[in-house]
Amino acid sequence: MFNWFRRNKDNNQEQVKQDVAPTPEPQEEAVKEEEEDSASQEQYLEWAKTAFANIQKQKTGGETQTVTPPEDEEKPTSKDEEVVEEVGEETGEQEGITESLEKSLTAPEIVAQVEEKEEETSEVGGNVPAWMQKSDRLETLKETAMDTTEEELDEDFMWSAQVLASQGRSAEDVSMEEFEWLKKLRQGLGKTRRNLINQLKSVVGQGPLNDDAVMEIEALLLSADVGIEATDYIIKTLQERLREEALPPEEAIAYLKEILQTLLDKPLENIEDKAFEPQEGKLNIWLLTGVNGAGKTTTIGKLAHLAKSSGYSCVIAAADTFRAAAVEQVKVWGERTDTPVIANPGKNTDPAAVVFDGISAAIARNADLLLVDTAGRLQNKKNLMEELAKIRRIIDKKAVNAHVESLVVLDATLGQNGLRQAQVFSEAADLTGVVLTKLDGTAKGGVAIAVSQQLNLPIRFIGAGEGIEDLRPFSSFEFVEALLSQ
Template sequence: MSNWPNDQSHSENKNISQEYYISWAQKAYKHIQEEKIIDKLDDAKINATETVNSSSVNISNSANESSTNTPTWMQKSNRLEALKENATELTTANSEISVEFDKEFVWSAKILADQGRKPEDITEDEIQWLKSLHKGLSKTRRGLLNQLKLVLGQGPLSENAILEIETILLQADIGINATDYIVTTLQNKLLEESLPSEKAIEYLKTILCDILNSPLKQAYDSEILVKKEVLNIWLLTGVNGAGKTTTIGKLAYLAQQCGHSCIIAAADTFRAAAVEQVKIWGEKTNTPIISNSGKNTDPAAVVYDGLMAAQARNVDLLLVDTAGRLQNKTNLMEELAKIRRVIDKKAKNNVHIESLLVIDATLGQNGLRQTELFSEAAHLTGVILTKLDGSSKGGIALAITQQFGLPIRFIGVGENMKDLKPFSSHEFVEALLDE
């Protein structure tokens, strides 16, 4: 059974030349184009075969009529025209360009090469995702990197420069705790050795990756997995408007792409449109939805129904949409606690539970308050950051990880179903500080 495609390993060789990456990118680009052409050729051949077979059946079924009304030479001519049309499709497939070879392609290829990947194994979807991530973090990157370059361009890193960097990091919504850690680490580095400006950015990348990976070195698995031979239950929490329902749909799609069966329990029964929105995503992804259309339905009852359905159908993953009302913290905590009691009672030990908070990245530091409230109520095991493509506050990922010790599990950079992927600290930091 496949799991999430999430390789966070990367090469530590900083001396690889730009020429190597360009050559690697060219090979990957050539491979993608060849695969695209093969797919187009296969589709065109199938269409041609279907057309010929259809023509043959039609001629056979109307043999008597054809013999009296349509000359044989005309029947053959019609079939030849159909074949000619499909032959045209075969030739035009060679000229189709699926993805542009540009600066962002080379950057994406570099990221994959650093992970130890081979050019002949790269897919178009992987390149498109990294391009989207790079573009999505552009607002944060511009504000952060331009100011860092001004400071670092003054010469070797100094104590005064570090103080300026502190201000820059705080403005990028990296948060007080994470900023303090970064500044202290830089200061300690200066005590050991001089840090030339050209090496400062690379060292800063290392620090940021350490922050983002720190929860994985303590209480959490290195990646979020759909575990085998147990029912996986993922509770999604978050305030209304964070993109929780959309994220559930994208997770269902991603699970299916990785070969996992999935059911969604629409347990946000307090927001009128929530269940309907979940159903729309269920139709898009061909995912069964467990819901109750009655008024004042108990969310725990919907989760119970979803749990029973998941066990009866032996599915791999049950996704649970929950309410996001922060105006009454007590009710929220009681509701989530009741859902957990239902799961613990009915599923006993044969389940693996993840409690994931969906945060709108455009909120910046306000996301910290949400994380604090939901971490008390939902026993969080991870965070999903959405709407990074519209945010200049991507530094919130570092703030959440440093302050709460929670791993970032997924990030979203667009509205399409493919625009949600497992989080990679290496990819994120490289996109954040790409020069």
Template sequence: MVLAAQGKKINQISIDEIDWLTKLRRGLEETRKGFVTELLDKLGDDPLTPESLDDLETLLIRADVGIDSTDKVISSLRTKLNEEVVGGEAGIKFLKKELKLIIDKPIKDSGSDLLVPQKGKLNVWLLVGVNGVGKTTTLGKLAYLSSKSNYKTLIAAADTFRAAAVEQLKVWGDRSNVDVISNKSKNADPAAVVFDAINSAKKRNVDLLLVDTAGRLQTKNNLMDELAKIKKIIDKKVPDAIVESLLVLDASQGQNGLKQAKSFAKSADLSGAIITKLDGTSRGGVSLAVSEEVNLPIRFIGAGEGIKDLRPFNSYEFVEAMLADK
């Protein structure tokens, strides 16, 4: 996959990467408006006090950072205040560090900083989530990113419940130059579509098979059973396949997205999350809540409607964009 710009000098960052960083910063503008501007106004250059920490706690919760994440950050800051005087600028720097630690923990626990297909084996990525979070669009963007990163990619249109899903995927497939395996029968068995896609992937020596699934509520047993059936077919057909179940979450849903993550984590074997629609929402902090309260690594984020507007997640970029003061 295309690597993020973290750690690179300015003259080493491509125009494409600069465009993405600018877009991410703009996308998180609403989160900043409801958080950083007020935070900087409250803190200024004065030393942090117990009262200013109370204000910070309120701001973090309002930004959908989550109760657990907020408690952890505030507790760390209180400890630091007992050791030394911390000015406003130093407080922001310390806050950035704490937020990065929270969001990086599940990524480090997973043993892999970046989710990339492993060459020499079939990688199968299942995209799951409720209706309306952008699974199909996200899959199309993943197909583009994977193809441009020189991974041989194939799409399985296993959302057979939504009439427009297959046609929508075919449009994305054409834009990404990636083939789509589908079943023309009405209400076709999603597991059968995945069966055919695996056969095709093996014949073509595909690196990455992306599977679109029907929007499901974690309380709907039949749909969750269908997901389990798909996984059984993958295990049977390709026992050594590397399978990832990625939960797609809409950032604009805030704490509802966190509830979805908690529920899906109980009923599906999730390995990561993709946060979409970060542009134009004041609830970008939910990414931290998902990291802390579900211990789910965030693998990709979307901040725009264009085909290039999905990138591998980078905590440094994200926190810097969210807490930018301009």
């Protein structure tokens, strides 16, 4: 079972970063950098091949998956009609197989294999039936069709491999789920990335930033929902570095990545345990807050699926009793994830009472995690504070030793408007983290930097799609690479 909460904790966290060094000898350094870059790419390719081979073994229960045509069926010889019929079927099947096999070979390889086989066939003589010659040709292709996996290693796979390898991950340890998630994340940030990268390259890399360059970068970052405070910090830090030395565009963007990652990780500075996972040996209670429409109830269901698929037992408390159909939506997610849902059948019932019942059910089931869906439509901060304070009192009395987290769900498509809504919850509730949802192409990825800068809260989970698998623990390194990868 793959544990998403511990996937980085159980592996070496030291990231492989390329040091940016001054270039006193331009020609020699350029050759050296080119050689190092080529060697690095070769290493990433080998890493990707190894990872792909191991993933294929996982799929096939320990045996490397290859493209293998079905065995030739026994050819009838007693009747001419049966022979003709079988040859027709054999030819049709093998033409389809040939087409699929040829996709895994380059054109020169196919030509060489076919010509070689044709020569062998001509030496045998003209008495060999046509369908047997076809089979011989396919056997030759079959032997060499999957010698390498370059055809399978597309751009997204190679980028994901580089991101995972740069985090010190072992090629034998990664799973296909991680590659699929990184692909979704990169695609979700694709629109923002293309706008930033294409224009940043034309601005940076030409020495210190002049006023026009500063204004252009400022406009780029603000249009990506980075926020005013974070934008000012980014430009100031980047300008200081570019005053010290002239960096080519690639290295300037690499330094910009470091700045963004520093901003995203800043809220974790004063947190002792930077990893976010259900603690062992005690009940973990996660309160989900946020305005209606941010994806709070959906996030509850996705978190339940993520927890269960990572090996944690889970219970859901449907405490958003004020919104019509909220409880029914939670129950649907409970059925989809096979998670018990504790709810009160009455309307406008006391949310704290539902939480009380939820804690009792979680303790009785010896569950690892209790997810609480709280109300998102309260008229003012006073009502919100009172409701959440009442829930916390119930938790303190009923689950004395429980580990409690309070997460606000933020819709990334709302940008700065959603951020202001989250600030209301931050002032009213004792928040410990953020769940950023709907980063699926329509949102502007810079809002993640604004969240960290303005709310000073760590992003704990991020959603990049509507599917049940599209919510994962947040990694600042992976996010920045997806946002600014070239």
